[in-house]
């Protein structure tokens with residue numbers, strides 16, 4: 001078994017409600033698809049370009065193969081694919097991917113949250129919970145988040161959570177059909193002190209539920 005997987009994290013109370021983190025499940029299909037089909041305008045411009053049209057890639061029947069691929073990467077220690085829940089209901093996903101061990105012990109982190117619950121602290125709480133877990137039980141040293149300069153909400157999430165900007169990657173990622181510049185944000189274990197969750201709580205942005 002790979003360190004730090006599977007795991008359940010939280011709960012944390014934020015203005016939107018109670019946030020918890022758990023592994024992705026096959027039975028997430030219904031809620032996952034319902035939210036993503038409705039939220040195309042909210043999500044598509046920020047996500048890596050996929051193969052095929054949005055309604056097909058996010059249909060109910062396309063979840064089992066995505067879930068199986070994520071689960072197999074997780075079992076091999078290459079990914080930590082989590083679902084974000086708010087008051088017990090699916091509210092988004094947060095994934096630690098491309099886990100490299102040996103003397104790098106690094107990965108990327110990425111997330112999305114349902115348009116119904118945005119601006120309530122959900123993503124920030126999720127990033128803090130998953131980052132602490134990655135640097136604790138999962139044994140990583142560095143996490144990197146790449147964000148389009150236009151993505152004000154996500155830039156704010158990373159800043160609130162305690163990530164710092166390192167640079168600009170030009171034409172870095174194929175997002176919404178073109179090669180997009182991305183800011184690179186990162187955090188290493190040494191910088192997190194008592195943990196990003198403790199800091200959010202101290203800043204009055206979250207509470208242990």
Ligand code: ACO
Pocket residue numbers: 042043046109110111112113114117118119120121122123124125145146147148151152153154156157
């Ligand atoms: N302009 C300025 N600020 C904004 C805007 C905006 N249009 N929208 C939100 N914000 C601010 C909010 O006010 C809040 O800051 P505050 O607490 O100082 O008021 C912050 O951005 C959002 O913080 P949270 O409430 O913790 O985040 P939320 O749960 O709303 O989720 C997220 C943010 C994940 C970016 C959501 O909007 C989303 O899913 N967007 C589409 C997908 C996406 O962009 N994912 C991230 C890709 S980059 C990456 O994964 C590393």
